[in-house]
Amino acid sequence: NAGVTQTPKFQVLKTGQSMTLQCAQDMNHEYMSWYRQDPGMGLRLIHYSVGAGITDQGEVPNGYNVSRSTTEDFPLRLLSAAPSQTSVYFCASSLRPGRDGYTFGSGTRLTVV
Amino acid sequence: AQSVTQLDSHVSVSEGTPVLLRCNYSSSYSPSLFWYVQHPNKGLQLLLKYTSAATLVKGINGFEAEFKKSETSFHLTKPSAHMSDAAEYFCVVSEGRAGNNRKLIWGLGTSLAVNP
Numbered sequence: 001n002a003g004v005t006q007t008p009k010f011q012v013l014k015t016g017q018s019m020t021l022q023c024a025q026d027m028n029h030e031y032m033s034w035y036r037q038d039p040g041m042g043l044r045l046i047h048y049s050v051g052a053g054i055t056d057q058g059e060v061p062n063g064y065n066v067s068r069s070t071t072e073d074f075p076l077r078l079l080s081a082a083p084s085q086t087s088v089y090f091c092a093s094s095l096r097p098g099r100d101g102y103t104f105g106s107g108t109r110l111t112v113v
Numbered sequence: 114a115q116s117v118t119q120l121d122s123h124v125s126v127s128e129g130t131p132v133l134l135r136c137n138y139s140s141s142y143s144p145s146l147f148w149y150v151q152h153p154n155k156g157l158q159l160l161l162k163y164t165s166a167a168t169l170v171k172g173i174n175g176f177e178a179e180f181k182k183s184e185t186s187f188h189l190t191k192p193s194a195h196m197s198d199a200a201e202y203f204c205v206v207s208e209g210r211a212g213n214n215r216k217l218i219w220g221l222g223t224s225l226a227v228n229p
Contacts, residue, residue: 040221042220043219045217048216090157099145099164101217102217103159106155
């Protein structure tokens with residue numbers, strides 16, 4: 001049971017480049033979320049999904065897209081990277097977030113230069 | 114609206130002494146509350162959770178927390194700190210009614226240092 005798997009672990013992008021952060025879970029969780037973590041700001045929700053085919057915006061969605069074609073996968077796309085997107089990104093999944101909390105991946109450290 | 118306040122951004126204790134990390138919340142509904150731990154350069158791990166059952170909740174690694182509705186608090190404690198407890202700790206409240214609510218409200222974190 002791998003839990004939540006994120007790839008890559010580290011990435012350096014140039015301003016304007018696009019890329020996709022991958023997230024996969026093998027626990028058959030309906031709920032999946034993407035967070036970014038910045039010093040002094042805690043975790044902020046970017047996008048979330050309550051099941052395959054259903055996504056919605058969190059509190060900081062600008063510059064990011066998501067899709068959920070399967071229960072297992074929830075990729076996060078950076079459309080045109082900006083230095084302000086330098087952060088650590090976490091993917092998380094849950095069967096019942098309000099009762100169980102989330103299981104987190106190990107994170108992707110992204111630097112945009 | 115729900116909110117979470119972690120009252121200390123940094124806490125420093127000596128190994129073997131008690132740990133207290135304070136968390137206050139506000140919620141219009143009966144909340145679910147969580148504590149997560151993040152070790153340096155690692156992901157987040159669930160320490161414990163309160164979901165309207167027993168008000169004293171026991172978690173992993175000897176941590177526990179007590180839900181006090183009258184004080185709107187959910188403080189995290191451990192009787193005796195270990196060096197391996199040095200980490201960032203996050204208090205989290207669920208948004209909306211208890212159940213399959215999807216959004217969690219995060220505190221800004223408390224950094225715990227353990228001195229030998």
